[in-house]
Every structure is written in C-alpha cells, then in structure tokens.
Amino acid sequence: MTAYVSALDLFSIGIGPSSSHTVGPMRAALVFAENLAAGGRLDEVVRIRCSLFGSLGSTGLGHGTPDAILAGLAGLRPEACDPDDVRGRWTDLADGATLPLNGTHPVTVQKNDVVFEPRTRLPGHPNAMTLSAWGDDASPDAAPLLEETYYSIGGGFIRRDGDPVRPASIHPQPMPYASSAALLALCDAHGIGICDVARANEEAIHGAQGLDAGLDAIWDAMHSCVEAGLHVDGILPGGLRVKRRASAIRMQLEEYDGLPQRERDTSTEWLHAFALAVNEENASGGRVVTAPTNGAAGIIPAVAHYYLRFVPGADAAGIRRFLLTAVAIGSLVKANASISGAEGGCQAEVGSACAMAAGALCAVLGGTPRQVENAAEIAMEHHLGLTCDPVGGLVQVPCIERNAIAASTAVSAARLALHGDGTHLVSLDTVIETMRQTGLDMMTKYKETSEGGLAVNVIEC
Template sequence: LPFHPNGMKFVAFDNAGNQTDEWICYSVGGGALSEGEKGRWLTGLREVYKLNTLREIQDWCESNGRGYWEYVNENEDEDIWDYLMDVWKAMKESVERGIDHEGALPGPLNLPRKGPIYYVKASGYKQSLQSRALVYAYALSVSEENASGGIIVTAPTCGSCGVLPAVLYHLSKGHNFSDTRILHAMATAGIFGNVVKQNASISGADVGCQGEVGVACAMASAAACQLFGGSPSQIEYAAEMGLEHHLGMTCDPVCGLVQIPCIERNAFAATRALDANLYASFSDGTHSVSFDRVVKVMKQTGHDLPSLYKETSTGGLARAYEQHMKEKK
C-alpha cells in the first residue's frame, strides 16, 4: 500500500457478495495508527505542538530562556506530568521485573535471559566498569520483558523500549535525581521523538532500525544531557549524535522476533546515549550537522534501504542465521 509498509485493507461484503465498505489502516510505529490512502492519523488528532522542527523549538527555548521540558509544559494539558509519572513508574517496574525474571525467552531461538546475569556480575567489577555493566543489565532486562510479552513503554517503539528506561533508571539510582527532574528529562526526550515521528518515521518496517533504536538513543541522549545541566544547544547536539551514529542501521530480526539482534542493540544504544551526553557536555554545543538535518537524512536513508532490510527477516542477520542453522543440520 502507498503510504506505509505496515498497511492492511479491510473489505466488507454482504451475503450476496457485494462490497459494502472498505477501510485501509496503517501501523506507523510506536502503537500509532493512521487510515486512508494518505494516512490520516487516528491517534493524536489534536495538534499539541505548533513548532515541528527542533530548530524552531530550540529558538523558542533560547529566546525565552526556557528548557525543552518547559516547551512541553507550555503546550500540553496539566495532566501531562501525571501521565509521565505513570510512564516513569512503568519504566522502573519493567527494569525491576526483568532483573528478577530468569529463564529462556519464548520462541524457537531458546535465547536465555541475560539481564539478571549482567546485574549480578556487575557487582564484582570496579565502580567505573560496574556503572556501564548496570546500564547493560537494565536495558537487557526491559528488552527481554518486551520479548516475552511483558508490560513496557514504547519509547519510541517496543523494539527500542530498553534504551530510555535504562538510562533514566541508571541516572536516577546512581545520581539521586528526583522524580521531578526525571520527568522533565522524559518530556525533553519526547520532544525529540515527536520531531522524528512528525518529519520522518519511527517504524522499522519503514526506515529500518535507525528509526527505532537510533531514535531511542537520541531521546536518551537528550534526556541525559538535560539531567546533567546541558544547554538547549548541547542537548540538541547530544541527540544529534545519538541518531547520526545509527544512520543506516538495518532492521533484520532473526525469525521475525525482537530478540536477535534487537535486545543487544538496546544495551549498546543505552551506553552510546551516555557517551553522547558526555561528548556534548564537553562542547559548547556548536556543531556542523543539525538534528533536523540528520532526521531528513535518516528518512532518505531508510527509504533507500531494500525491503529485505526492513523488518521482513528476508536479509541481513536474519538470512545469515537461517543459513547457519541449515549448515548445522
């Protein structure tokens, strides 16, 4: 179908076989749906944010001496903070459930859960390595909860759900950030996710894994940079790096499951987000390629990718795994 790869046409007939109605619906990523030939949004019909590029939003922040989260507060209803508190609670619970949930993941791969093991092993390392290992454990745990049908938060999608919770949970635990500051960081992360969703895509079937794990990394990078006092330009730079260095990442899940390579990608993207924050924090925020530019490049790159690298499991790692299993037999 023309608008998006994840589309379905429903056709209704009466008892005589005459068509009475039809409906085209698209699953466009992150749980959102749209309908019709041109993809009218079914969710979020009310236009909450009038500014649709990061450059416009950053200009607003700098002109008014505000942060990105204050732009959210300016445009959303009052209950946004109650909603984000529910999201934060769900994120924390997904980390903690995953850490305590041992055994193999469902499906033919018989993949053992690694989150609990990484969490236990982290305690045996020095502080510097322990910190990194805990981030791995948190991201793995959430992604494994998703892979086994547990409750997670689409941030921005199910397949990339481990990145933002891992970073926020780690920083909350390790630096004693208050829930209020975490919610402000989460609101900032949402702004960056929304900009991508508005101007490109967060669907692996549309643009590959760069639109899922890459965007999740950008969101987590922005959140981390804000928590550590980054300026609007430094936060934008951190997010830009988080997305730029995932450009071209294919979506080639083995057996069509969000297990290999998806779970590991969440863990690596979470640590990359922390690196992006650190790199941006050392800078003054000045850089050559803007976040908006990277979003445009990501969209074009994704559309240039052949379909076998976009969630179809017909190429890349998925195909290589099938060949490996045949050779073993």
C-alpha cells in the same frame, strides 16, 4: 505545522513484542470492531477476514500479529489488557472456535481467516492490513458489510487508508515548532529549556496535574518493566531458544558491588542490564512502554535508570524533565522522518530512541538547549544506515543487545555534548533529514522483512 506529539501518546503502555506489528494491528482491529458496532452492523457479522501485507505479512508470525488482531477484534486494548489474554489467541485457535467480536457478538473464526501476503506492498505504508466483515452471504463475490485498510505507522500509531497522512492537531500548541532550529529559537526567546517547551504544550492538552500523573504512570510502567526483567530467568519464546540474561547479570553485579573493595565502575554494566531487562520482557510479550517503539523500548528506560542510580541529586522531578525532553526530540523525528523500522530500518527505531535518550540525559545533567540538541544529533548520526533484520522475524536477535549498546551510546553522546558549548557542524534537523533519505534509499529486504542481513545469515536452530 507543529511537530509536537504528546508524551502520553508517544510513550504508550502496551504489550510486546512489537509496537508496529503487535500494538498497532491490535488497535486497528479494535477500531474496526468498534466501527461495526457504531454502524449498527455488528450483529450481522458471520465471518471476519484480515489480510497482512508487506512487513506485517513477512514477520507477523514472529511478532504475534495474528494473536493481537484477534485480541483487538475481541475488544481488548493493549494499554489495559493482560498480556496473557493475547498470547495464543490465533496460535492455539481450535477448529470451530468463536470470537466475541467487540467483546459481545460471537463469530466463528479459523486460522485461515488471517492471510499473509508479504509480497504485496500497499503504497500507503509497508505495514498494511485490510479487515473485512461479511454477513450471511460470505461467498467470494459478496460485498462485505465493512472493509477497511489500516497502516501501522510505527510506535503503535495507526492510520486508516483515506485519512490524512499528517492530520491537523486538535490541541492548542502555545509553543509550536516544526524543526530543531525553531525549537531552539523558542528556548532562546523565552529563556527556557527544551523540557519547558514540551511542558507548555503538554499542559495545554492535559493540564498540569494530568500531565504529571501521566508522566508518573509512564515512569512507573517503565520501572516495573525493568524490575520484572531483572528478576526472571528462562528461555524466550519463538524457537530461537535465546536465553534471558538480565537477571544473571543483576545477580553478578549485586555480588560484586557488595564487595568491600571494588576495582571497577559497574555503571555501564548496570545500564546494559536495565536495557536487556526491558527488551527481554518485550520479546516475551510482556508489559512494556513504547519508547518510541517496542523494538527500541529498552534504551530510554535504561538511561533513565542510569540517571537515577548514578547521578547525584537525581529525583522524580528529573525523570519528568527527562521524559519531556525525550518526547520533544522524538516528536521531531516522527514528524520529519519516521520511527518505523519497516519504513526506515532500525535507524528509525533504535537511532531515534538513542537520540531521545541522549538529549534527555544531557538535559538532566545540566546541559543547555544547544548541548541537548547536539547530544541528540551525535546519537542519531552514529546510527545512520542501521538495518532492521530480525532473525526469525523475532524481536530478539540482534534487537535485545542492540538496545544495550545504544543505551551506552546515548550516555556517551550526552557526556560528549556536555564538554562542548553546543556549537557543532551537523544540526539535528540535518541528521533527521539524512535518516529519512537513507530510509528511502535502503533496500526493502533490510526493513523488517527478515529477508536480508543477519536474518538470512544466521542459522535458526
């Protein structure tokens, strides 16, 4: 079975603060509304209810999950909507308010139509939600017109209960692979780089022009997110009163870099600023690119900006190679372990993004396929066991700083791998499998529930 996931799916343009708790539920609610319409039952609906289970129930409030669900039911799409049209849809809901179900059919909704059940964990995935719609008879014993359960499986991807866990690809894969060993074998057999394997698979799906246009759109969104975050001050929403720092750091660095004589290299500080900018935008519910999740969305754009700004000869073609290499690595993680913090802890999110960024940077710095694989392995290895314990259920502490530090780790891993010949003891396949096993062993309270770690040891002011 191929491990490949298209770059245009793994890197999806959406909104913050969470791919699994905001984007995924929004997409699930949208599909549910579309299914009602497709089944000819839309105009019969008088009541909608959504139950949030497990991690969605635990930290859904902090992630804006109820707002996203109502937005999705109203027909909004995370990749196209204005983030301002999502904020407050449930939070500011007035009594007797109506929702345009699927964008057309008015339904009266109340806040208690979204129910939080954090102690109930469905077997399909820790991020589970059940959507139900009733007609004129909405009594407790009445059968719903439609009821569906969805799992938000990380990175904005969703799966409906009863659908295959690993659906067969509907796209041709001229260079299929299911492991890093198989990926390296393809590179050896054809004398090409990892990004070339990814490009072959992508062009079979999108065509050459469609692929380049898609990659450029992804990069444009990443770049816009960094620029936005670098030029906004203020306090992040949610009650923790976390202050934005990226803009102030940018101004300090610009002032220092403008001095006639400088005593230090500021490239690492700029790298940190790039990552902080993205994750502050994400925490504010702004437009971000899932890479491969929102909680880890700052790492890949930050390292790519580092490449463009500080690597001689960097160009737009290099950014395309960077993104394709990253997605080839991310596909392996998604297929063989997880990119969901609720399933594997933050090692599955930040660890995966760090591995993707490290391998991608190594590639555009001239690394061989084995050096690229080594860079990704180093980055993932040093995130094993990383817990997901957001304070207040918000993607702010420790998430924002964690992205900045992981971006530094990615650069270090890439440069360390370049000093070797690609030979190393621990393979990327081994470290991905270890991450999967570690996620299974990790206590539930350390997997995006805000019931352990910093979430219970930091006083919320």
